[in-house]
Amino acid sequence: MEIGFGNGEHLAAIARQRPGWGCLGAEVHTPGVGSLLLQLLETGTNNVRIVHDDVVTWLQTLPEALLQCIIIQFPDPWPKKRQQKRRLIQPDFAALLCRLLVPGGELQMATDWADYAEQMLAILNATPGLQNTQPDAGYAPRPDNRILTRFERRGQRLGHAVHDLCYRRLT
Template sequence: MPVMEEALKASHPPIRSFVLRQGRITAAQTRAVAEHLSAWQMDAHAVWQDPWKSQRPLLLEIGFGNGEHLAAIARQRPGWGCIGAEVHTPGVGSLLLQLLETGTDNVRIIHDDVVTWLQTLPEALLQCIIVQFPDPWPKKRQQKRRLIQPEFAALLCRLLVPGGELQMATDWADYAEQMLAVLNATPGLQNTQPGTGYAPRPDNRILTRFERRGQRLGHAVYDLCYQRLP
């Protein structure tokens, strides 16, 4: 597809903020991916086409893990189009099982490197972008691989509609400080909590199994919320 090829040539090399690991996948997850993913999947290498024909506000969750939050917010907002991106197959299978169980039909899945895909999307497309608990890459030499960097923050800002919301969360204090510094310095983004920096947990953010485990270990969680300026 020539348009896609030109877009990819013009973009920077993708930020590899993840490592594909051989995670455990259940038989049910394997079947769900094999039998149902094609009906829910969006092609990350095709020119953008809105699955809902521009009739719904669009939400994107980057790195949805086991899909627990994405499935919940899709049920909370049945009039929205909810797109989830995840590279790990067990998480994709888990999300599919939840969607099938509840009959939720307003979700589409990018099972690919989301950064390369994002670079091809039109401006002011998304009403809400959510990034929860991205890999913290805690070692000093690894931190260049963290997802939240100035270039990526600028890309997310470009994709938001004016007034659109960017939500992030992490349970790593130094990553939270980096996120805060990067996002506060991103032109076009406004912190919704300028007095304190960090935000209260958004109403839509359920306590996932991952977060509950962190709480048991005594981890604090830092929420950040921004809006794209008009």
């Protein structure tokens, strides 16, 4: 599952690479949903289902241990101090993501905002049931499955370093 898939280029690429997988994508931005649908239509990819709604509410309805992998790339950083309470990665949401992963399932995240990366790292390292895949409990190398997206290229142009995080659900 990819949460906040933007224009869908990453989710479409994964779905094409792994036709045997059932892929889920969640996005509230209607043009992004349309973009993904066009990509899937053009390539004949049919293993993706889309949630075009508030993903938090929807995820709360799902049973435990359902997903092998959850990907969140470049979530809205809400950079102003007064906005940071709106950031997606908060303790309750991290616990929900952990609950949805199968034991051994992987949570992959990336951001190009250093202070958000620090917040994400602190929250996820403190989430019971999640284990950072890095021995030093720090940032991870870029996962092999993550393609360079438009959002990441924009961050690079702005001189932002990308911080990847990777966690596994404990049994």
